[in-house]
Amino acid sequence: MTDAAPRNPERNEQRRRQILAAAAECFQRRGFHSASMAEISKAAGMSVGHIYHYFENKEAIIRAMVEAKAQEVVDKMDELRRHPDVLAALVEKVDEGMAKQTERASAAMTIEVLAEAARSPGILGTLCESDRVAMAKMKETLIAANPALAADPRLLDGRTNLIAALFDGLAIRALVNPDFDREGLLAALRLTMQTLLREPPAGNGGTR
Amino acid sequence: MTDAAPRNPERNEQRRRQILAAAAECFQRRGFHSASMAEISKAAGMSVGHIYHYFENKEAIIRAMVEAKAQEVVDKMDELRRHPDVLAALVEKVDEGMAKQTERASAAMTIEVLAEAARSPGILGTLCESDRVAMAKMKETLIAANPALAADPRLLDGRTNLIAALFDGLAIRALVNPDFDREGLLAALRLTMQTLLREPPAGNGGTR
Amino acid sequence: MTDAAPRNPERNEQRRRQILAAAAECFQRRGFHSASMAEISKAAGMSVGHIYHYFENKEAIIRAMVEAKAQEVVDKMDELRRHPDVLAALVEKVDEGMAKQTERASAAMTIEVLAEAARSPGILGTLCESDRVAMAKMKETLIAANPALAADPRLLDGRTNLIAALFDGLAIRALVNPDFDREGLLAALRLTMQTLLREPPAGNGGTR
Amino acid sequence: MTDAAPRNPERNEQRRRQILAAAAECFQRRGFHSASMAEISKAAGMSVGHIYHYFENKEAIIRAMVEAKAQEVVDKMDELRRHPDVLAALVEKVDEGMAKQTERASAAMTIEVLAEAARSPGILGTLCESDRVAMAKMKETLIAANPALAADPRLLDGRTNLIAALFDGLAIRALVNPDFDREGLLAALRLTMQTLLREPPAGNGGTR
DNA sequence: TATGAATGAGTTTTCATTCAT
DNA sequence: CATGAATGAAAACTCATTCAT
Numbered sequence: 001m002t003d004a005a006p007r008n009p010e011r012n013e014q015r016r017r018q019i020l021a022a023a024a025e026c027f028q029r030r031g032f033h034s035a036s037m038a039e040i041s042k043a044a045g046m047s048v049g050h051i052y053h054y055f056e057n058k059e060a061i062i063r064a065m066v067e068a069k070a071q072e073v074v075d076k077m078d079e080l081r082r083h084p085d086v087l088a089a090l091v092e093k094v095d096e097g098m099a100k101q102t103e104r105a106s107a108a109m110t111i112e113v114l115a116e117a118a119r120s121p122g123i124l125g126t127l128c129e130s131d132r133v134a135m136a137k138m139k140e141t142l143i144a145a146n147p148a149l150a151a152d153p154r155l156l157d158g159r160t161n162l163i164a165a166l167f168d169g170l171a172i173r174a175l176v177n178p179d180f181d182r183e184g185l186l187a188a189l190r191l192t193m194q195t196l197l198r199e200p201p202a203g204n205g206g207t208r
Numbered sequence: 209m210t211d212a213a214p215r216n217p218e219r220n221e222q223r224r225r226q227i228l229a230a231a232a233e234c235f236q237r238r239g240f241h242s243a244s245m246a247e248i249s250k251a252a253g254m255s256v257g258h259i260y261h262y263f264e265n266k267e268a269i270i271r272a273m274v275e276a277k278a279q280e281v282v283d284k285m286d287e288l289r290r291h292p293d294v295l296a297a298l299v300e301k302v303d304e305g306m307a308k309q310t311e312r313a314s315a316a317m318t319i320e321v322l323a324e325a326a327r328s329p330g331i332l333g334t335l336c337e338s339d340r341v342a343m344a345k346m347k348e349t350l351i352a353a354n355p356a357l358a359a360d361p362r363l364l365d366g367r368t369n370l371i372a373a374l375f376d377g378l379a380i381r382a383l384v385n386p387d388f389d390r391e392g393l394l395a396a397l398r399l400t401m402q403t404l405l406r407e408p409p410a411g412n413g414g415t416r
Numbered sequence: 417m418t419d420a421a422p423r424n425p426e427r428n429e430q431r432r433r434q435i436l437a438a439a440a441e442c443f444q445r446r447g448f449h450s451a452s453m454a455e456i457s458k459a460a461g462m463s464v465g466h467i468y469h470y471f472e473n474k475e476a477i478i479r480a481m482v483e484a485k486a487q488e489v490v491d492k493m494d495e496l497r498r499h500p501d502v503l504a505a506l507v508e509k510v511d512e513g514m515a516k517q518t519e520r521a522s523a524a525m526t527i528e529v530l531a532e533a534a535r536s537p538g539i540l541g542t543l544c545e546s547d548r549v550a551m552a553k554m555k556e557t558l559i560a561a562n563p564a565l566a567a568d569p570r571l572l573d574g575r576t577n578l579i580a581a582l583f584d585g586l587a588i589r590a591l592v593n594p595d596f597d598r599e600g601l602l603a604a605l606r607l608t609m610q611t612l613l614r615e616p617p618a619g620n621g622g623t624r
Numbered sequence: 625m626t627d628a629a630p631r632n633p634e635r636n637e638q639r640r641r642q643i644l645a646a647a648a649e650c651f652q653r654r655g656f657h658s659a660s661m662a663e664i665s666k667a668a669g670m671s672v673g674h675i676y677h678y679f680e681n682k683e684a685i686i687r688a689m690v691e692a693k694a695q696e697v698v699d700k701m702d703e704l705r706r707h708p709d710v711l712a713a714l715v716e717k718v719d720e721g722m723a724k725q726t727e728r729a730s731a732a733m734t735i736e737v738l739a740e741a742a743r744s745p746g747i748l749g750t751l752c753e754s755d756r757v758a759m760a761k762m763k764e765t766l767i768a769a770n771p772a773l774a775a776d777p778r779l780l781d782g783r784t785n786l787i788a789a790l791f792d793g794l795a796i797r798a799l800v801n802p803d804f805d806r807e808g809l810l811a812a813l814r815l816t817m818q819t820l821l822r823e824p825p826a827g828n829g830g831t832r
Numbered sequence: 833t834a835t836g837a838a839t840g841a842g843t844t845t846t847c848a849t850t851c852a853t
Numbered sequence: 854c855a856t857g858a859a860t861g862a863a864a865a866c867t868c869a870t871t872c873a874t
Binding site: 058 | 846847848849850851
């Protein structure tokens with residue numbers, strides 16, 4: 001059973017990663033619903049039943065993926081904040097974020113997870129919680145880039161959400177319009193980031 | 209049979225709309241895969257088999273929805289372009305777009321469709337084609353707002369895609385972070401739109 | 417309704433033939449179960465519902481075909497019996513019978529009908545009755561070829577059944593072994609027919 | 625999955641036989657199309673889904689039956705050839721063959737399989753291949769009975785096919801005319817077999 | 833006569849999950 | 854730990870037949 005304490009926690013963790021990697025591959029290829037446990041077990045090199053030693057059910061697999069994805073965002077933010085000029089780093093490194101979000105496999109996975117979240121309360125809960133953590137980290141990073149943003153919480157929230165929406169939306173663009181001009185979009189992205197990070201909180205762009 | 213010319217095109221069209229409305233409701237509530245044809249038929253007030261007189265299969269229903277959605281965008285763009293000051297209208301009416309995209313039912317539907325497109329070539333094809341049409345319309349509208357944008361096609365493409373990504377992303381935000389501050393986000397959205405529409409094509413924000 | 421007396425019997429009969437021809441084509445191509453009434457109605461150039469004016473149901477169509485097929489056999493026998501040398505005609509004309517039975521479309525239809533008869537009592541009844549009539553006619557013809565065969569009813573019955581089995585079996589051969597040597601089979605067929613028709617009723621080939 | 629090598633081949637084989645026996649019973653009673661998987665699973669004493677562990681689909685079941693049937697013929701031929709006087713054995717044992725072919729259940733099954741083969745390329749392929757093997761075996765047996773038959777391949781092919789057609793046709797007779805005189809038919813069968821096996825290859829019965 | 837919209841039962845097949853070994 | 858046989862509910866889709874027009 002999943003709740004039994006594993007004899008060997010290390011091996012346990014390795015198995016879980018093995019399953020997650022296999023499942024990610026299957027979900028990207030076929031979607032969450034169409035990827036059968038049999039398929040995943042084959043990709044993971046173990047029996048169907050054995051997967052149930054490590055994950056309570058199929059949903060638990062996707063929940064674990066959501067958490068891993070959020071952790072990636074947190075790590076990225078931590079990395080950016082260690083930069084001497086955080087604002088410049090945010091604008092500069094935007095190409096990496098775009099590349100990651102618009103990579104076909106990653107984009108498909110993102111959308112897959114969202115679709116499942118839209119109908120499974122369990123997954124939605126995990127996703128919301130993960131997003132909450134990631135957003136908080138992002139706000140800290142934005143403040144590190146421009147301390148003036150800390151002055152108005154609503155302004156900060158708005159800009160953070162907008163940036164999040166932007167990156168989420170890139171995954172959709174990659175799916176629907178895969179031949180878009182990457183250089184052109186990158187330029188627009190940098191312009192937008194600069195605006196959102198530099199613009200003084202007061203002025204006609206602020207909260208009325 | 210679906211391909212037979214209907215005796216009464218009017219009634220036919222009404223039936224199709226009736227089915228699409230019922231299906232939209234079911235898909236939003238339960239997702240494309242989980243919504244059964246039996247459920248849809250009950251919601252539409254007709255028998256299962258009868259739906260197959262109007263749509264070749266379940267996929268054809270979602271394809272019809274994609275086309276209807278794209279038409280909405282096109283109509284919206286046409287409306288905006290009829291405005292005396294297109295640029296101001298674009299910035300001003302951004303609240304309507306945000307409201308529509310972040311409405312729960314609409315957002316769920318958007319994500320549902322995307323998830324299906326990610327694995328069904330037929331739906332993806334319809335979606336890409338619809339997007340192509342909508343994007344072209346959107347470019348015309350941006351040029352109407354600021355003719356200088358027409359000078360650099362890559363810049364125009366980048367900005368159009370960015371705006372599209374932004375609105376697509378709003379649907380995701382609505383799902384994942386439903387309690388975000390709407391006023392704050394609206395302010396950030398207006399600032400971004402102003403920047404992308406006003407900024408001169410030449411300068412450090414253009415295509416390098 | 418089918419039982420209503422038709423206003424115009426001629427036109428009625430023409431319609432029935434039209435439907436039977438269309439149905440035969442569909443059954444050969446797709447089998448009785450797979451050929452839908454919609455398909456048949458399209459092939460016949462009339463609406464589904466209209467077919468039900470002429471045939472009570474789908475089974476009635478196949479029953480009409482069985483009767484038509486038996487009539488063909490009867491006609492053929494009558495033709496042969498009008499020949500001056502019936503025995504020689506039977507041996508000689510065996511090639512026509514073989515050609516007809518081994519023609520792909522005809523063979524498929526024969527097997528199709530049999531398969532339906534095997535599971536539908538109604539069709540089986542029609543088929544048995546039709547066969548009874550055809551067999552009686554065939555016996556008359558064999559006696560016309562060799563009057564000595566009339567002496568032993570069991571011998572006559574055995575030989576008639578054997579010839580019937582042989583021709584029925586040709587349809588199966590055509591399906592299962594379509595590349596068989598037609599000349600070789602024809603020679604064997606003639607040899608067999610000669611033996612069965614000429615051999616004296618008494619002797620070691622008779623009923624023990 | 626069907627393609628996975630079973631852990632326990634013995635048990636696996638037993639299950640397959642169990643399913644085939646149940647399916648044969650159902651197909652005979654109701655026909656291939658009308659016998660539902662639910663019915664078969666009930667007759668086999670296992671769940672519907674479980675049948676799919678052993679057979680890819682419904683068609684695969686009938687294909688396995690075709691192969692088993694062909695093997696029976698091959699075994700029968702081998703048995704006959706081990707006889708000291710093969711020709712006499714062939715003529716003598718004809719009653720067993722007739723009894724088998726005209727048994728109601730067997731006849732229904734034969735016709736059922738043929739009807740499916742007529743429309744399913746997969747089944748037809750299996751059937752043709754099985755028939756090829758069985759026919760080859762039969763030719764060897766005929767040559768063992770009368771070595772002179774080996775001299776003319778077309779004559780041999782013709783006679784083999786005729787005998788095959790004859791036995792195939794018996795199944796049809798049993799269905800359509802179940803009350804035929806068995807003794808009378810047996811006598812005619814023996815006469816025919818003797819003629820086809822003894823007759824010298826040269827003469828007016830050979831290939832012209 | 834003639835149409836074809838409408839019905840809904842019935843079919844094959846898939847799949848998450850369990851559990852004896 | 855590890856396996857994979859076994860379950861059975863549920864889904865998409867088809868089709869003969871009816872009947873209002």
